[in-house]
Amino acid sequence: MRRKEKRLLQFAGLLIAALLFLPNVGLWSLYRDRVFDNSPDTVDGPGGIPPIQGLNHMRKVAQVGPDGVRRTDWHDYAAMRRDATRIGNGEQGKPFPLTETDQVDQAYRENGFNIYVSDRISLNRSLPDIRHEKCKQKLYAEKLPNTSIIIPFHNEGWSSLLRTVHSVLNRSPPQLIAEVILVDDFSDKDHLKVALEEYMTRMPKVRILRTKKREGLIRTRLLGAAAAKGEVITFLDSHCEANINWLPPLLDRIAQNRKTIVCPMIDVIDHDNFGYDTQAGDAMRGAFDWEMYYKRIPIPPEMQRDNPSEPFESPVMAGGLFAVDRKWFWELGGYDTGLEIWGGEQYEISFKVWMCGGRMEDIPCSRVGHIYRKYVPYKVPGGISLAKNLKRVAEVWMDEYGEYVYQRRPEYRHLSAGDMTLQKELRNRLNCKSFKWFMSEVAWDLPKHYPPVEPPAAAWGEIRNMGSGMCMEIKHFVSGSPIRLENCVKGRGEVGWSHGQDKSLYHPVSNSCIDSSPSERRVFMNSCDPSSLSQQWLFERTNATVLEHFNRGTN
Known part of the structure; x- marks a missing residue:
């Protein structure tokens, strides 16, 4: 009897211990999950991706801002973790080790970049996360508009085109992608016909449109935009790679102001070895010179920000990578259909959006790689200039x-x-x-950066002598150059002058002004100095009303 009582007491003791101990195990597990799994790791994970709150952090953070908008973390940490473990040719955006065979001219002839190397890199390759650290902690509106991704192409390489599509689908929240529209501008390569149609059947969000003749980049984009169903239109080139969490930062700015056109940071994919890196200087303002060449200039000190992850204004975009509210795009008239094939459209859309009530921003937390071709591999049809x-x-x-x-x-x-x-x-x-x-x-x-930019305030054109019909010009563009008379040739820049509000007589081509030496009774060219009385000239009579109407372009 005593033995049974002893066993009963032992069983009761074990039961009491279990009741006391097991709940604490559960509490310890909960504490461990909340504290240790969410604590910042001290070492970077594979591929330079911080484990963060990193790659172990799977919970979606959400908060309501002072504006009442609920914001969330849009990162796909599971996909980031998978990418961080990938190894192989070109993985983590590393350059492909080239051999002499890989660099033969034939590799570039059809695409302007090394298609042999492209074909040896995975269509789903991983990229380095080179964003500013603050980008990795940003939250964006929980409710964002969806977008149609429009990718025009003409005789694009198989692997480069598919890698573009795969990167978009792999690194975009599915609910934000309404569709991906591939617009074929009359390609004649076999791999872009039936083979492409069959490949895309496995991707239900992708559809292919085809032009009936060679239309050029501008009208091909318009064709895709006209067919788009998404709330936002996002244009990409056909040899790009979208980077981690690239899409929410773009859509978030449009959600805040639908009249904002937004551009990602455009990184460089090397046309030889497909290494992935930033452009020289990284985040810079888009600009142009008076020959209409696109330029990138540093963000001026007046615009420098404490937080380099924040969007910044840019006068003009680089070209084909941007997102815009679909209705706003058409309110602006889309692209000018009178523009042929390619070129100039980035200025047209940039000037138009700024001057007609919108704005344009570059978004440092959105990054997309782009292959800058070694040369353009095809001819522009019809000799259009x-x-x-x-x-x-x-x-x-x-x-x-x-x-x-x-x-x-x-x-x-x-x-x-x-x-x-x-x-x-x-x-x-x-x-x-x-x-x-x-x-x-x-x-x-x-x-x-590119003077002059201030147009003549009073008058501009040729200074023509009524007796001889000859025009004033200078021969050498250096200070001290004499002024002389030459035959007037319409449109020749050397005979162009302007008379400004500062009363200078300015020569735009040489970026200099007419100066005078009363003691020597001569005039000559010199560096412009608005404070110098020797450079100030007066017209006896001017008609301010006529000039004002002329400046406005009215009759």
């Missing part, structure tokens, strides 16, 4: 500043740019601001 597009942009949008373009590109002056009536009517209908406003309010820092 970029000059026609730039002339058209200058005539419709640049007002009196177009004169600076003509001074540097005199061949544009008498070039036909087609009928621009509809574009000018659109500008009037949208009540767009002047280009002078754009230069003073948006592109105000350009004078520091």
